Amino acid sequence: MAISFDKAFGILPQSLQIRAQNAEVISANIANADTPGYKAKGMDFKAALAQAASKQQAGMTRTHEKHLDVRTEMNNSVDFRIPNQPDTGDGNTVDVQMERNLYLENSLHYQASIRFLDSKIKGLRKAITGGKG
Numbered sequence: 001m002a003i004s005f006d007k008a009f010g011i012l013p014q015s016l017q018i019r020a021q022n023a024e025v026i027s028a029n030i031a032n033a034d035t036p037g038y039k040a041k042g043m044d045f046k047a048a049l050a051q052a053a054s055k056q057q058a059g060m061t062r063t064h065e066k067h068l069d070v071r072t073e074m075n076n077s078v079d080f081r082i083p084n085q086p087d088t089g090d091g092n093t094v095d096v097q098m099e100r101n102l103y104l105e106n107s108l109h110y111q112a113s114i115r116f117l118d119s120k121i122k123g124l125r126k127a128i129t130g131g132k133g
Contacts, residue, residue, distance in 0.1 A: 008124055012117050014052035018045060018077075019110040025078055026103045029094050036090040040081040040099070048077035 022043045032038040083093040 009117065009120060011049065011053050012113060012120070015049060016110065016113050016117070018043070018048045018052065019106055019113065021048075021078075022106050023103065023110070026099055026106060029081075029099045030096060030103070033092070033094040033096045033099070036092060038092050038094060040083065040094045041078055042081035042102075044077045044079070051077065 022045060025041050025043050029038075029040045081093065083095070084098060085093075085095050087093070
């Protein structure tokens with residue numbers, strides 16, 4: 001009986017990919033905190049995950065380098081963030097404290113997902129080896 005990794009892991013690998021992309025978006029905001037006119041961007045994680053789930057249910061998996069790349073399609077969930085602070089005069093909308101908090105929160109979710117994936121892998125390993133090793 002073959003093991004279906006798609007069924008075993010579910011949406012978890014896509015979730016990790018979206019979290020990694022979200023970290024890049026937040027990092028770009030922090031890096032451009034002093035850039036005049038820079039507009040902070042944000043990612044709608046729920047929308048990106050829903051989009052990934054619908055693609056997974058539709059059976060769209062990238063099995064060849066020339067197939068669709070889901071990561072580029074997830075960019076639809078990245079948009080400009082509505083500023084929480086008034087304009088400081090240079091047109092920059094990055095709130096560094098908020099970005100750091102978002103980065104920390106995203107990192108915690110990423111680490112939790114990694115641990116969950118690790119437990120899934122250990123469970124599969126146990127099922128394959130019959131509980132040995």
